[in-house]
Amino acid sequence: MRYLIIDDEHIAHKIIMEYCEMLPHMKLQKNCYSALEALKYLNTHQVDLIFLDINMPKLKGFDFLKTLTAPPKVIVTTAYSEFAIEGYELNVIDYLLKPFSFERFLKAVNKINDSNTVSKSTSIDENTSEIKRIFLRQNKSYIQIEIDTILFIEASGNYTKIVLINEIITIREKISDVLETLPSDNFLQVHKSFAIAIKYINKIDGNRIHIREHTIPIGKLYKVNLIKILN
Template sequence: MIKYIIVDDEHIAHEIIKGYCDVLPNLTFVQHCYDAIEAMECLKTNEVDLIFLDLNMPKLKGFEFLKTLQKAPKVIVTTAYQEYALEGYELNIVDYLLKPFSFERFIKAVNKVDVSVKEVSTVSNIKKEEESLFLRSNKKHVQVKYQDILFVEATGNYIKVVTSDKEIQVREKISDIMSLLPEDAFFQVHKSFIVAKKHINEIEGNRILIHDFVIPIGKVYKNNLKRLFE
């Protein structure tokens, strides 16, 4: 689980972000903080993986607060000011959300948080197979567990995520989906295909067999196959 706090001086911002987070099963709320000083005190006594951080706050501005932290949790900036985006990425923030932001945009930001890296919290031992991501398909958000994904196929401007019991079509680039998948469990074997290692039945010549599906292996991706046997 990703333990998070909200740091913002506006109550309505807390309500919106908390409301979005309550829908996502991999997020656990820790505390509301209405300025940076409250956030500092919270971080002293709580294990936090993610901060939703506003920039224009009293006492101490968002980035000034961030610079005071020796080992900062992951940070998603939530602000109405786009002019500070460059500085934010120089501080290694995960994402920069401009208010008002949609639930879809919010999910994309949260999906970028890599919970396998625990610089602050060492409590969570959740396996990648138990995690999931949300995909937007046909105007709704579908939760898909990593362990259920057989392979991903790029088809034109869309990708098709194939599980053991369904296919989900998403308007995304295959490279964007690859960045969200656990790298030790998924491998790109063709410009149009990503496969799940655990579901591979056979590798024969230039093709991979997964259930009743045949996946081609691209020449430039053959080196990726070596990692399958490590």
């Protein structure tokens, strides 16, 4: 993912770059210290993602964003929370309040990986399908998995098990937090402790769902969710 940093503070560039270096698919294109510098760069180059500060001299972040006819994905990074509503009206992916942790940064980047649409500034072969991935924290490291390989997820105490086609990963996250990173159209919570990938349902038998060799219970409070997709 080709990214651009637009911020008048050098420390902000340093933090974002250090975070992105931990994610192997992120590639820095340029450090811009003003919106005018970024406009000049974007006239001749394409990027997939912009990390955008709001309060900059000469041309403010949102004013810059309004000048773009086909903007790439945008994650706002700012110390000013009062502009969040305006940011979402401009369809930014996420709004990070400085100082932000790596975990919060990762959540924002994962939203882009989950997006069903490719950035308007990115051209891809029509015969090539986009591979969607997310990063998950496992102990002190971060692992990348393809969303399409997830069969179901299961709450297990303070942990959540991610059951993939070929392996099982256990992470120290609440099931609700994991679900927030997954596309809602593809996954469905069917029990307080289980959420499934809809495409892998083999059979629904009474209060149980069969996915390959696994059997998942259906909770009474979640039956209505299942009825919706059956209809």
